[in-house]
Amino acid sequence: MFDFGLRLRQLREQQKLSQEQLGKRIGRSKSVICSYENNIKVPPLAVLTKMAVVFRVSLDYLVGIDKEEMIAIDGLSLQQKALLKTVLAEFKEPSGKGDGLSIRQQEILNGLMREFAKRK
Numbered sequence: 001m002f003d004f005g006l007r008l009r010q011l012r013e014q015q016k017l018s019q020e021q022l023g024k025r026i027g028r029s030k031s032v033i034c035s036y037e038n039n040i041k042v043p044p045l046a047v048l049t050k051m052a053v054v055f056r057v058s059l060d061y062l063v064g065i066d067k068e069e070m071i072a073i074d075g076l077s078l079q080q081k082a083l084l085k086t087v088l089a090e091f092k093e094p095s096g097k098g099d100g101l102s103i104r105q106q107e108i109l110n111g112l113m114r115e116f117a118k119r120k
Contacts, residue, residue: 005038007062019034
């Protein structure tokens with residue numbers, strides 16, 4: 001059975017937030033956050049949505065439906081988003097079979113280096 005309070009506590013601690021700090025970010029008191037973490041109260045949808053934004057996770061992940069965390073890509077350029085999608089695809093199905101990097105992996109790394117070298 002899914003333990004929402006445990007997930008909330010883990011996410012809060014990963015972000016190095018106190019219960020009071022999280023409460024301020026989502027408009028709730030420290031005692032309410034404590035009651036959520038101890039599964040005494042269930043947050044309403046509006047509060048869950050605020051939590052998902054603070055922790056940069058989906059609502060599904062927050063409430064235990066989805067087991068995977070999300071990566072927030074807002075604020076990135078189209079080129080940066082495309083590079084990240086390529087990196088993720090390469091990790092899921094690597095093109096290299098032996099030692100060293102494949103041509104595709106080398107191209108990905110070159111693209112990443114070009115993006116990081118750009119001055120904003």
